Amino acid sequence: MKFLAAILSSSILVACGSGGGGSDAPASPTTESPTTPSPAIEALAQFEGVWREDCNDHMRVTKTSTATSGTTFSVVTREDYYDNADCTGALVATGSYGVPDETVTYAPTLANASVTLLTGENIQADVAPATSVAAVATFTVTGSGVKATELVGTTLFARIEYANGDYLVMTHPGLGGQTTYGAFLIRKYELLALLPIDGFTNSFKVRHRYTR
Incomplete structure:
Protein backbone atom coordinates (compact mmCIF):
# COMPACT_ATOMS: atom_id res chain seq x y z
CA MET A 1 0.00 0.00 0.00
CA LYS A 2 2.84 2.43 0.75
CA PHE A 3 4.33 1.80 -2.68
CA LEU A 4 0.98 2.47 -4.36
CA ALA A 5 0.49 5.64 -2.29
CA ALA A 6 3.94 6.88 -3.33
CA ILE A 7 3.04 6.45 -7.01
CA LEU A 8 -0.23 8.35 -6.59
CA SER A 9 1.48 11.16 -4.66
CA SER A 10 4.11 11.56 -7.36
CA SER A 11 1.43 11.74 -10.03
CA ILE A 12 -0.41 14.48 -8.15
CA LEU A 13 2.78 16.53 -7.73
CA VAL A 14 3.53 16.31 -11.46
CA ALA A 15 0.00 17.33 -12.40
CA CYS A 16 -0.12 20.32 -10.01
CA GLY A 17 3.41 21.61 -10.41
CA SER A 18 5.94 22.12 -7.62
CA GLY A 19 4.32 25.32 -6.27
CA GLY A 20 5.94 28.61 -5.21
CA GLY A 21 7.08 29.55 -8.71
CA GLY A 22 4.68 32.47 -9.09
CA SER A 23 3.75 31.67 -12.69
CA ASP A 24 0.23 30.84 -13.86
CA ALA A 25 1.37 29.73 -17.30
CA PRO A 26 0.49 26.12 -18.06
CA ALA A 27 3.37 23.76 -18.04
CA SER A 28 4.53 22.38 -21.36
CA PRO A 29 3.39 18.80 -21.79
CA THR A 30 6.07 16.17 -21.73
CA THR A 31 6.07 12.94 -23.66
CA GLU A 32 7.70 9.83 -22.26
CA SER A 33 8.84 7.07 -24.55
CA PRO A 34 7.31 3.72 -23.61
CA THR A 35 9.71 1.21 -22.14
CA THR A 36 10.17 -1.82 -24.34
CA PRO A 37 11.09 -5.05 -22.53
CA SER A 38 14.31 -6.63 -23.70
CA PRO A 39 13.94 -9.67 -25.97
CA ALA A 40 15.45 -11.82 -23.21
CA ILE A 41 12.80 -10.77 -20.70
CA GLU A 42 10.00 -11.25 -23.23
CA ALA A 43 11.28 -14.73 -24.06
CA LEU A 44 11.56 -15.64 -20.38
CA ALA A 45 8.02 -14.47 -19.60
CA GLN A 46 6.50 -17.41 -21.47
CA PHE A 47 8.02 -19.82 -18.95
CA GLU A 48 6.83 -17.96 -15.86
CA GLY A 49 3.80 -18.96 -13.83
CA VAL A 50 2.21 -22.09 -12.42
CA TRP A 51 2.53 -25.35 -14.36
CA ARG A 52 0.97 -28.71 -13.44
CA GLU A 53 1.64 -32.30 -14.43
CA ASP A 54 -1.20 -34.73 -15.05
CA CYS A 55 -2.53 -36.63 -12.04
CA ASN A 56 -0.47 -39.73 -11.25
CA ASP A 57 -2.22 -42.14 -8.85
CA HIS A 58 -3.39 -39.72 -6.11
CA MET A 59 -0.53 -37.26 -6.69
CA ARG A 60 -0.14 -34.11 -8.76
CA VAL A 61 3.08 -32.10 -9.18
CA THR A 62 2.95 -28.31 -9.47
CA LYS A 63 5.88 -26.16 -10.60
CA THR A 64 5.90 -22.41 -10.01
CA SER A 65 8.56 -20.52 -11.97
CA THR A 66 9.58 -16.93 -11.25
CA ALA A 67 12.03 -14.83 -13.25
CA THR A 68 15.07 -13.69 -11.27
CA SER A 69 16.93 -12.06 -14.19
CA GLY A 70 16.63 -11.66 -17.94
CA THR A 71 17.72 -15.25 -18.59
CA THR A 72 17.17 -17.04 -15.27
CA PHE A 73 14.16 -18.24 -13.29
CA SER A 74 13.72 -20.13 -10.03
CA VAL A 75 11.39 -23.10 -9.65
CA VAL A 76 9.39 -24.18 -6.61
CA THR A 77 8.00 -27.73 -6.67
CA ARG A 78 4.96 -28.90 -4.71
CA GLU A 79 3.45 -32.39 -4.55
CA ASP A 80 -0.22 -32.71 -3.56
CA TYR A 81 -1.72 -36.07 -2.54
CA TYR A 82 -5.49 -36.59 -2.73
CA ASP A 83 -7.84 -39.22 -1.29
CA ASN A 84 -8.93 -40.41 -4.73
CA ALA A 85 -6.62 -41.86 -7.38
CA ASP A 86 -7.84 -39.29 -9.95
CA CYS A 87 -6.65 -36.41 -7.71
CA THR A 88 -10.11 -35.54 -6.42
CA GLY A 89 -11.46 -35.62 -2.88
CA ALA A 90 -9.69 -34.40 0.22
CA LEU A 91 -6.11 -33.15 0.10
CA VAL A 92 -4.35 -35.46 2.57
CA ALA A 93 -0.69 -34.49 2.15
CA THR A 94 1.48 -31.77 0.66
CA GLY A 95 5.22 -32.00 0.14
CA SER A 96 7.97 -29.60 -0.89
CA TYR A 97 11.60 -28.70 -0.35
CA GLY A 98 10.66 -25.49 1.46
CA VAL A 99 12.89 -23.42 -0.85
CA PRO A 100 13.18 -22.84 -4.60
CA ASP A 101 14.51 -26.25 -5.58
CA GLU A 102 16.20 -25.35 -8.84
CA THR A 103 17.57 -22.37 -10.74
CA VAL A 104 17.19 -22.54 -14.51
CA THR A 105 19.20 -20.50 -17.01
CA TYR A 106 18.10 -20.63 -20.62
CA ALA A 107 20.15 -19.89 -23.73
CA PRO A 108 19.21 -18.48 -27.16
CA THR A 109 16.79 -20.55 -29.21
CA LEU A 110 18.09 -23.67 -30.93
CA ALA A 111 16.33 -23.86 -34.28
CA ASN A 112 14.95 -26.99 -35.90
CA ALA A 113 15.82 -29.47 -33.15
CA SER A 114 14.56 -33.04 -33.24
CA VAL A 115 12.09 -33.74 -30.40
CA THR A 116 10.60 -37.12 -29.48
CA LEU A 117 7.23 -36.65 -27.76
CA LEU A 118 5.80 -38.87 -25.01
CA THR A 119 3.68 -40.58 -27.69
CA GLY A 120 6.82 -41.59 -29.58
CA GLU A 121 6.11 -39.13 -32.38
CA ASN A 122 9.12 -37.18 -33.63
CA ILE A 123 8.81 -33.51 -34.57
CA GLN A 124 11.11 -30.68 -35.63
CA ALA A 125 10.83 -27.59 -33.44
CA ASP A 126 12.69 -24.56 -32.11
CA VAL A 127 13.64 -25.22 -28.47
CA ALA A 128 15.15 -23.16 -25.64
CA PRO A 129 18.30 -24.87 -24.31
CA ALA A 130 18.59 -24.64 -20.53
CA THR A 131 20.81 -25.50 -17.59
CA SER A 132 19.23 -26.42 -14.26
CA VAL A 133 21.13 -26.24 -10.97
CA ALA A 134 19.38 -27.93 -8.06
CA ALA A 135 19.34 -26.58 -4.53
CA VAL A 136 20.78 -28.46 -1.57
CA ALA A 137 17.67 -29.39 0.40
CA THR A 138 15.63 -32.22 1.89
CA PHE A 139 11.97 -32.94 1.17
CA THR A 140 9.25 -32.57 3.80
CA VAL A 141 5.61 -33.67 3.76
CA THR A 142 2.71 -32.73 6.03
CA GLY A 143 -1.03 -33.36 6.19
CA SER A 144 -3.74 -35.46 7.79
CA GLY A 145 -2.79 -38.51 5.73
CA VAL A 146 0.86 -38.51 6.82
CA LYS A 147 1.13 -41.24 9.44
CA ALA A 148 4.90 -41.68 9.75
CA THR A 149 8.07 -40.00 8.49
CA GLU A 150 11.75 -40.81 8.80
CA LEU A 151 14.74 -38.96 7.39
CA VAL A 152 17.65 -41.29 6.63
CA GLY A 153 20.60 -39.14 5.63
CA THR A 154 18.98 -36.79 3.13
CA THR A 155 16.28 -39.25 1.97
CA LEU A 156 12.75 -38.89 3.32
CA PHE A 157 10.59 -41.96 3.91
CA ALA A 158 6.92 -41.27 4.61
CA ARG A 159 3.71 -43.29 4.88
CA ILE A 160 0.65 -41.57 3.42
CA GLU A 161 -2.76 -43.16 4.03
CA TYR A 162 -6.00 -42.61 2.10
CA ALA A 163 -9.61 -42.81 3.29
CA ASN A 164 -10.24 -46.20 1.63
CA GLY A 165 -7.38 -47.83 3.54
CA ASP A 166 -4.82 -47.75 0.74
CA TYR A 167 -1.45 -46.24 1.52
CA LEU A 168 1.78 -45.12 -0.11
CA VAL A 169 5.31 -45.41 1.24
CA MET A 170 7.10 -42.43 -0.26
CA THR A 171 10.86 -42.45 -0.84
CA HIS A 172 12.11 -38.97 -1.67
CA LEU A 185 9.50 -26.36 -25.71
CA ILE A 186 6.14 -24.61 -25.45
CA ARG A 187 3.42 -26.03 -27.71
CA LYS A 188 0.08 -24.25 -27.45
CA TYR A 189 -0.97 -24.73 -23.81
CA GLU A 190 1.77 -27.16 -22.72
CA LEU A 191 5.36 -26.80 -21.50
CA LEU A 192 7.63 -29.72 -22.36
CA ALA A 193 10.83 -30.30 -20.38
CA LEU A 194 13.37 -32.01 -22.64
CA LEU A 195 16.51 -34.06 -22.08
CA PRO A 196 19.17 -34.56 -24.76
CA ILE A 197 19.38 -37.95 -26.46
CA ASP A 198 22.87 -39.41 -26.04
CA GLY A 199 24.82 -39.84 -29.24
CA PHE A 200 22.65 -37.50 -31.31
CA THR A 201 23.21 -33.82 -32.09
CA ASN A 202 20.35 -31.39 -31.37
CA SER A 203 18.02 -34.26 -30.46
CA PHE A 204 15.81 -34.32 -27.37
CA LYS A 205 13.11 -36.40 -25.73
CA VAL A 206 10.28 -35.22 -23.49
CA ARG A 207 10.92 -35.93 -19.80
CA HIS A 208 7.97 -34.03 -18.30
CA ARG A 209 4.81 -32.42 -19.66
CA TYR A 210 3.12 -29.52 -17.87
CA THR A 211 -0.01 -27.48 -18.54
CA ARG A 212 -1.32 -24.21 -17.12
Whole structure:
Protein backbone atom coordinates (compact mmCIF):
# COMPACT_ATOMS: atom_id res chain seq x y z
CA MET A 1 0.00 0.00 0.00
CA LYS A 2 2.84 2.43 0.75
CA PHE A 3 4.33 1.80 -2.68
CA LEU A 4 0.98 2.47 -4.36
CA ALA A 5 0.49 5.64 -2.29
CA ALA A 6 3.94 6.88 -3.33
CA ILE A 7 3.04 6.45 -7.01
CA LEU A 8 -0.23 8.35 -6.59
CA SER A 9 1.48 11.16 -4.66
CA SER A 10 4.11 11.56 -7.36
CA SER A 11 1.43 11.74 -10.03
CA ILE A 12 -0.41 14.48 -8.15
CA LEU A 13 2.78 16.53 -7.73
CA VAL A 14 3.53 16.31 -11.46
CA ALA A 15 0.00 17.33 -12.40
CA CYS A 16 -0.12 20.32 -10.01
CA GLY A 17 3.41 21.61 -10.41
CA SER A 18 5.94 22.12 -7.62
CA GLY A 19 4.32 25.32 -6.27
CA GLY A 20 5.94 28.61 -5.21
CA GLY A 21 7.08 29.55 -8.71
CA GLY A 22 4.68 32.47 -9.09
CA SER A 23 3.75 31.67 -12.69
CA ASP A 24 0.23 30.84 -13.86
CA ALA A 25 1.37 29.73 -17.30
CA PRO A 26 0.49 26.12 -18.06
CA ALA A 27 3.37 23.76 -18.04
CA SER A 28 4.53 22.38 -21.36
CA PRO A 29 3.39 18.80 -21.79
CA THR A 30 6.07 16.17 -21.73
CA THR A 31 6.07 12.94 -23.66
CA GLU A 32 7.70 9.83 -22.26
CA SER A 33 8.84 7.07 -24.55
CA PRO A 34 7.31 3.72 -23.61
CA THR A 35 9.71 1.21 -22.14
CA THR A 36 10.17 -1.82 -24.34
CA PRO A 37 11.09 -5.05 -22.53
CA SER A 38 14.31 -6.63 -23.70
CA PRO A 39 13.94 -9.67 -25.97
CA ALA A 40 15.45 -11.82 -23.21
CA ILE A 41 12.80 -10.77 -20.70
CA GLU A 42 10.00 -11.25 -23.23
CA ALA A 43 11.28 -14.73 -24.06
CA LEU A 44 11.56 -15.64 -20.38
CA ALA A 45 8.02 -14.47 -19.60
CA GLN A 46 6.50 -17.41 -21.47
CA PHE A 47 8.02 -19.82 -18.95
CA GLU A 48 6.83 -17.96 -15.86
CA GLY A 49 3.80 -18.96 -13.83
CA VAL A 50 2.21 -22.09 -12.42
CA TRP A 51 2.53 -25.35 -14.36
CA ARG A 52 0.97 -28.71 -13.44
CA GLU A 53 1.64 -32.30 -14.43
CA ASP A 54 -1.20 -34.73 -15.05
CA CYS A 55 -2.53 -36.63 -12.04
CA ASN A 56 -0.47 -39.73 -11.25
CA ASP A 57 -2.22 -42.14 -8.85
CA HIS A 58 -3.39 -39.72 -6.11
CA MET A 59 -0.53 -37.26 -6.69
CA ARG A 60 -0.14 -34.11 -8.76
CA VAL A 61 3.08 -32.10 -9.18
CA THR A 62 2.95 -28.31 -9.47
CA LYS A 63 5.88 -26.16 -10.60
CA THR A 64 5.90 -22.41 -10.01
CA SER A 65 8.56 -20.52 -11.97
CA THR A 66 9.58 -16.93 -11.25
CA ALA A 67 12.03 -14.83 -13.25
CA THR A 68 15.07 -13.69 -11.27
CA SER A 69 16.93 -12.06 -14.19
CA GLY A 70 16.63 -11.66 -17.94
CA THR A 71 17.72 -15.25 -18.59
CA THR A 72 17.17 -17.04 -15.27
CA PHE A 73 14.16 -18.24 -13.29
CA SER A 74 13.72 -20.13 -10.03
CA VAL A 75 11.39 -23.10 -9.65
CA VAL A 76 9.39 -24.18 -6.61
CA THR A 77 8.00 -27.73 -6.67
CA ARG A 78 4.96 -28.90 -4.71
CA GLU A 79 3.45 -32.39 -4.55
CA ASP A 80 -0.22 -32.71 -3.56
CA TYR A 81 -1.72 -36.07 -2.54
CA TYR A 82 -5.49 -36.59 -2.73
CA ASP A 83 -7.84 -39.22 -1.29
CA ASN A 84 -8.93 -40.41 -4.73
CA ALA A 85 -6.62 -41.86 -7.38
CA ASP A 86 -7.84 -39.29 -9.95
CA CYS A 87 -6.65 -36.41 -7.71
CA THR A 88 -10.11 -35.54 -6.42
CA GLY A 89 -11.46 -35.62 -2.88
CA ALA A 90 -9.69 -34.40 0.22
CA LEU A 91 -6.11 -33.15 0.10
CA VAL A 92 -4.35 -35.46 2.57
CA ALA A 93 -0.69 -34.49 2.15
CA THR A 94 1.48 -31.77 0.66
CA GLY A 95 5.22 -32.00 0.14
CA SER A 96 7.97 -29.60 -0.89
CA TYR A 97 11.60 -28.70 -0.35
CA GLY A 98 10.66 -25.49 1.46
CA VAL A 99 12.89 -23.42 -0.85
CA PRO A 100 13.18 -22.84 -4.60
CA ASP A 101 14.51 -26.25 -5.58
CA GLU A 102 16.20 -25.35 -8.84
CA THR A 103 17.57 -22.37 -10.74
CA VAL A 104 17.19 -22.54 -14.51
CA THR A 105 19.20 -20.50 -17.01
CA TYR A 106 18.10 -20.63 -20.62
CA ALA A 107 20.15 -19.89 -23.73
CA PRO A 108 19.21 -18.48 -27.16
CA THR A 109 16.79 -20.55 -29.21
CA LEU A 110 18.09 -23.67 -30.93
CA ALA A 111 16.33 -23.86 -34.28
CA ASN A 112 14.95 -26.99 -35.90
CA ALA A 113 15.82 -29.47 -33.15
CA SER A 114 14.56 -33.04 -33.24
CA VAL A 115 12.09 -33.74 -30.40
CA THR A 116 10.60 -37.12 -29.48
CA LEU A 117 7.23 -36.65 -27.76
CA LEU A 118 5.80 -38.87 -25.01
CA THR A 119 3.68 -40.58 -27.69
CA GLY A 120 6.82 -41.59 -29.58
CA GLU A 121 6.11 -39.13 -32.38
CA ASN A 122 9.12 -37.18 -33.63
CA ILE A 123 8.81 -33.51 -34.57
CA GLN A 124 11.11 -30.68 -35.63
CA ALA A 125 10.83 -27.59 -33.44
CA ASP A 126 12.69 -24.56 -32.11
CA VAL A 127 13.64 -25.22 -28.47
CA ALA A 128 15.15 -23.16 -25.64
CA PRO A 129 18.30 -24.87 -24.31
CA ALA A 130 18.59 -24.64 -20.53
CA THR A 131 20.81 -25.50 -17.59
CA SER A 132 19.23 -26.42 -14.26
CA VAL A 133 21.13 -26.24 -10.97
CA ALA A 134 19.38 -27.93 -8.06
CA ALA A 135 19.34 -26.58 -4.53
CA VAL A 136 20.78 -28.46 -1.57
CA ALA A 137 17.67 -29.39 0.40
CA THR A 138 15.63 -32.22 1.89
CA PHE A 139 11.97 -32.94 1.17
CA THR A 140 9.25 -32.57 3.80
CA VAL A 141 5.61 -33.67 3.76
CA THR A 142 2.71 -32.73 6.03
CA GLY A 143 -1.03 -33.36 6.19
CA SER A 144 -3.74 -35.46 7.79
CA GLY A 145 -2.79 -38.51 5.73
CA VAL A 146 0.86 -38.51 6.82
CA LYS A 147 1.13 -41.24 9.44
CA ALA A 148 4.90 -41.68 9.75
CA THR A 149 8.07 -40.00 8.49
CA GLU A 150 11.75 -40.81 8.80
CA LEU A 151 14.74 -38.96 7.39
CA VAL A 152 17.65 -41.29 6.63
CA GLY A 153 20.60 -39.14 5.63
CA THR A 154 18.98 -36.79 3.13
CA THR A 155 16.28 -39.25 1.97
CA LEU A 156 12.75 -38.89 3.32
CA PHE A 157 10.59 -41.96 3.91
CA ALA A 158 6.92 -41.27 4.61
CA ARG A 159 3.71 -43.29 4.88
CA ILE A 160 0.65 -41.57 3.42
CA GLU A 161 -2.76 -43.16 4.03
CA TYR A 162 -6.00 -42.61 2.10
CA ALA A 163 -9.61 -42.81 3.29
CA ASN A 164 -10.24 -46.20 1.63
CA GLY A 165 -7.38 -47.83 3.54
CA ASP A 166 -4.82 -47.75 0.74
CA TYR A 167 -1.45 -46.24 1.52
CA LEU A 168 1.78 -45.12 -0.11
CA VAL A 169 5.31 -45.41 1.24
CA MET A 170 7.10 -42.43 -0.26
CA THR A 171 10.86 -42.45 -0.84
CA HIS A 172 12.11 -38.97 -1.67
CA PRO A 173 15.89 -38.36 -2.00
CA GLY A 174 17.20 -34.92 -1.13
CA LEU A 175 18.70 -32.49 -3.62
CA GLY A 176 22.47 -32.24 -3.78
CA GLY A 177 23.13 -29.26 -6.03
CA GLN A 178 23.39 -31.34 -9.20
CA THR A 179 23.41 -29.74 -12.67
CA THR A 180 21.15 -30.94 -15.50
CA TYR A 181 21.31 -29.89 -19.15
CA GLY A 182 18.22 -29.91 -21.34
CA ALA A 183 15.75 -27.66 -23.12
CA PHE A 184 12.17 -26.36 -23.05
CA LEU A 185 9.50 -26.36 -25.71
CA ILE A 186 6.14 -24.61 -25.45
CA ARG A 187 3.42 -26.03 -27.71
CA LYS A 188 0.08 -24.25 -27.45
CA TYR A 189 -0.97 -24.73 -23.81
CA GLU A 190 1.77 -27.16 -22.72
CA LEU A 191 5.36 -26.80 -21.50
CA LEU A 192 7.63 -29.72 -22.36
CA ALA A 193 10.83 -30.30 -20.38
CA LEU A 194 13.37 -32.01 -22.64
CA LEU A 195 16.51 -34.06 -22.08
CA PRO A 196 19.17 -34.56 -24.76
CA ILE A 197 19.38 -37.95 -26.46
CA ASP A 198 22.87 -39.41 -26.04
CA GLY A 199 24.82 -39.84 -29.24
CA PHE A 200 22.65 -37.50 -31.31
CA THR A 201 23.21 -33.82 -32.09
CA ASN A 202 20.35 -31.39 -31.37
CA SER A 203 18.02 -34.26 -30.46
CA PHE A 204 15.81 -34.32 -27.37
CA LYS A 205 13.11 -36.40 -25.73
CA VAL A 206 10.28 -35.22 -23.49
CA ARG A 207 10.92 -35.93 -19.80
CA HIS A 208 7.97 -34.03 -18.30
CA ARG A 209 4.81 -32.42 -19.66
CA TYR A 210 3.12 -29.52 -17.87
CA THR A 211 -0.01 -27.48 -18.54
CA ARG A 212 -1.32 -24.21 -17.12
